Amino acid sequence: ISQRELLHATSNFSNANFLGNGSFGSVYKGILADGMTMAVKVLNLSFKGASKSFDIEGIVMRQIRH
Incomplete structure (x- = not known):
């Protein structure tokens, strides 16, 4: 998704x-x-660790079916 679409x-x-x-x-x-x-x-x-935490959250979210 593009930045334009997010906006x-x-x-x-x-x-x-x-x-x-x-x-x-x-x-x-x-x-x-x-x-x-x-x-x-x-x-x-x-925030220290924000990027790593975001990466981990992305991995978890990809494993969940919504």
Whole structure:
């Protein structure tokens, strides 16, 4: 998914789509052009270990069927 699609899906990461803060960033609700709803995590790389934690979370999420 492109950055442009993410911006459109989240209405430019508007406060109306803000869901909360995760361990290493903020989470927003997004709705794709096809109507699919998703959560979009915006990673804050200033936190030590954020990148590694995000990689591990991605591995786990790929193993889960939604």
